[in-house]
Amino acid sequence: MxxxxxxxxxxxxxxxxxxxxxxxxxxxxxxxxxxxxxxxxxxxxxxxxxxxxxxxxxxxxxxxxxxxxxxxxxxxxxxxxxxxxxxxxxxxxxxxxxxxxxxxxxxxxxxxxxxxxxxxxxxxxxxxxxxxxxxxxxxxxxxxxxxxxxxxxxxxxxxxxxxxxxxxxxxxxxxxxxxxxxxxxAGADIFILTIEGVGGHAAMPHQTKDPIVAAGMVTIALQTLVSRQLDPFDQAVISLTKLEAGSAFNVIPSIATVGGTLRTMKAETRKDFLQKIEAVAKTAAQVTGCDVSMEVRPGYPxxxxxxxxxxxxxxxxxxxxxxxxxxxxxxxxxxxxxxxxxxxxxxxxxxxxxxxxxxxxxxxxxxxxxxxxxxxxxxxxxxxxxxxxxxxxx
Ligand SMILES: [Zn+2]
Ligand SMILES: [Zn+2]
Incomplete structure (x- = not known):
């Protein structure tokens, strides 16, 4: 034919x-x-x-x-x-x-x-x-x-x-x-991590819980997810594409946000990795005593x-x-x-x-x-x- x-x-x-x-x-x-x-x-x-x-x-x-x-x-x-x-x-x-x-x-x-x-x-x-x-x-x-x-x-x-x-x-x-x-x-989801600390004077960091340092830790920690926790025969991408914090050079802010996209090929991996992103971010932010909450904006599966x-x-x-x-x-x-x-x-x-x-x-x-x-x-x-x-x- x-x-x-x-x-x-x-x-x-x-x-x-x-x-x-x-x-x-x-x-x-x-x-x-x-x-x-x-x-x-x-x-x-x-x-x-x-x-x-x-x-x-x-x-x-x-x-x-x-x-x-x-x-x-x-x-x-x-x-x-x-x-x-x-x-x-x-x-x-x-x-x-x-x-x-x-x-x-x-x-x-x-x-x-x-x-x-x-x-x-x-x-x-x-x-x-x-x-x-x-x-x-x-x-x-x-x-x-x-x-x-x-x-x-x-x-x-x-x-x-x-x-x-x-x-x-x-x-x-x-x-x-x-x-x-x-x-x-792939499936494509957006996630936004809000890192909540305690703001204060830049000269007295010991009186704060610094969300900027926590955001740095979260950024690095999330790089290990695909490389260390994904089955090598599966596929996923985590890209952090937004990082926001602070308004003055002498103020430690109280909030930082880290946002990005998760791309996955399987429904199970998608669910699992959305949970892992939140868990890893929470653990990493603990370094400076900050809390993390995550908003997911679901995209196409x-x-x-x-x-x-x-x-x-x-x-x-x-x-x-x-x-x-x-x-x-x-x-x-x-x-x-x-x-x-x-x-x-x-x-x-x-x-x-x-x-x-x-x-x-x-x-x-x-x-x-x-x-x-x-x-x-x-x-x-x-x-x-x-x-x-x-x-x-x-
Ligand atoms: Zn198109
Ligand atoms: Zn098209």
Whole structure:
């Protein structure tokens, strides 16, 4: 098997949709023009449309053939629609027309690949059961559009057995793809340690409990956590990124704060290390008699592909992109992704589709989605559905 010929022929039309979306980027929960565009396209393909989940989310429902055995299997395909709050510097003819807004992560392309697949699926209906095309808002910036859609009842209103996501991936050759077995993206949490001491005169430190010295001890002590307490076969990062204390040169302050981010690949490690960070910080701050309290601002959980589904996706990738098209080498990334919430509820996997070795990095002001990927991503979606929900006649 290979790319679907009809989708190859549709590349220029899909590129025009993608470049239109690129010109009018919208950020988290403001995807009004984008969701209108998506809903109108879906309707024009004869697809039932539901709106309003997660504020600006759109779901297209495509019914296939009768499964023949009384069951009605179903599958969810997810694309993200939001852009980033940044200025584009590409000078492209179709560059962003919105100030401080840019599609620098390729969500314009993801939306288009799923639209292309939706049209093909609606025209041929060569599958049994139901396909839900889920266009979500607010993936970027910790805004958790995926979770908003779930909180608004996504999986109750449109029940499905499995869900699948896809992201373009610069650095991997265009025309290659992969699905990690297990963790694909990290979980990312923010923590803020407040170190409380007793302030006083800088010349009389013995009358104080110095939170600045404690903050130094805490900073050093936390460096030992990943190196000494993490299983070498597991992965985590602790980076301290904020250190604040004091307002005068002759005053020992009463409070210092140390903040940072924890990145983990497993739910257990995440829980364990959040506890360890607090425990180690408390112990280290004891050096000067200070107390520590910790606030956690939870971010996206790790994105963990279900093993059997990742292997299934690899089969589809090999079918569509060829044996050489399947990459099995790329390591997971410490970046985070809110598709993780969907994989906490449903089976499925997150696929990386190579954007080319010469592509600018995601979130660069020079980045542009590679339109060569449009027929590839759309073909992968269609073949995924046909393989997962086969018809009676095959
Ligand atoms: Zn991004
Ligand atoms: Zn993205």
């Amino acid at each position: 290979e790319l679907i010929a009809e989708l190859k022929d549709k590349k220029a039309e899909m590129a025009s949709w993608r470049q239109h979306l690129h010109q009018f980027p919208e950020i988290a929960y403001e995807e009004e023009m984008t969701s209108d565009f998506v809903a109108e396209k879906l309707k024009s393909f004869g697809i039932e449309v539901h709106r309003g989940l997660g504020k600006t989310g759109v779901v297209g429902v495509i019914h296939g053939q009768d499964s023949g055995d009384g069951t009605s299997p179903s599958i969810g395909l997810r694309a993200d629609m939001d852009a980033l709050p940044m200025e584009e510097q590409t000078n492209l003819a179709y560059a962003s027309r919105h100030t401080n807004r840019m599609h620098a992560c390729g969500h314009d392309g993801h939306t288009t690949m799923l639209l292309g697949a939706a049209e093909h699926l609606a025209r041929h209906r060569h599958f049994s059961g139901t396909v839900y095309c889920i266009f979500q808002p607010a993936e970027e910036g910790g805004n958790a559009g995926a979770r908003s859609m779930i909180d608004d009842g996504l999986f109750d209103k449109v029940p499905m057995e499995s869900i699948w996501g896809m992201h373009n991936w610069p650095g991997l050759e265009a025309g290659r793809a992969l699905a990690h077995v297990g963790p694909a993206m 790790p994105t963990i592909n279900h093993e059997a589904d990742a292997l299934f996706a690899r089969g589809v990738i090999s079918d569509v992109l060829g044996k050489d098209g399947l990459d099995t080498d790329l390591t997971p990334t410490m970046g985070a992704e809110d598709f993780s919430y969907m994989l906490q509820h449903k089976e499925g996997a997150y696929i990386w589709l190579g954007a080319g070795t010469d592509s600018q990095n995601l979130h660069s002001p020079l980045y542009d989605f590679n339109d060569e990927l449009l027929p590839m991503g759309a073909s992968l979606w269609v073949r995924m559905v046909e393989a997962k929900l086969p018809t009676q006649t095959g």
